[in-house]
Amino acid sequence: MEEKLIAPCGMNCGVCVNHLAMVNDIRKQGFRRKYCPGCLPRGENCTFMKDSCDLLGKGLVRxxxxxxxxxxxRLKALDKRYRTKYHMSMLENLECIREHGMEAFLEKEEEKWRCPGCGGTISCHNGLCLHCDLDKLRRKQTYRWDD
Structure with a gap:
């Protein structure tokens, strides 16, 4: 996990399905997925929050x-959606960073999202490792956790 992949809202872009699709280059395997390098690497301070927050939109806060x-x-609503659907919490991420620092947070995330099969990264959006679980994704392109 990389610090530059942690968005200001607390999203870990390193576990986003579109980022992992890019990292694993799944288009070469016949998938039609949008690729994303992450919010900060593509110059977006925060995809989720930038339009509703001047501080984030202008990059005035990290x-x-x-x-x-x-x-x-808006952040509370986003956090609720992600806790409910995607097994992660932006607010918990932000609190962990604030209380324990970025390095400890990244270590925790590395462990939490590590694929037990290959050691790669599991996506928060569908619970799949895009290295090991492509057959599940191939069978159901809109796969979600426990489908």
């Missing part, structure tokens, strides 16, 4: 925890 309105209504 993390939402630096904002006087933290956690705002």
């Amino acid at each position: 993390f939402c925890t630096e904002c006087p309105d933290y956690p705002c209504r």
Whole structure:
């Protein structure tokens, strides 16, 4: 996991299905997936929050925890959706970074999302390793956790 893949909202872009699709270059294996290098690497301060937050949109804060309105209504809603659907919490990520530092957070994430089969990375969006589980994805292109 890389620090540059942690978005200001707390999203770990390193476990995003579109980032992992790019890393594993699954188009070469017949998949039609959007590729994404991550919010910060592509010059987007935060895809989720930039339109509703001037501080993020202008790149004035590194993390939402630096904002006087933290956690705002929009971040709480985003966090609820991700906790419910994708087995991750932006707010927990941000709190872990604030309390334990980036290095400890990245180590925790590395362990949490490590594929037991190949040691690669599991996607938060579908629970699949795009190295080991491509057959599941091939059978059901819109695969979600436990489908």
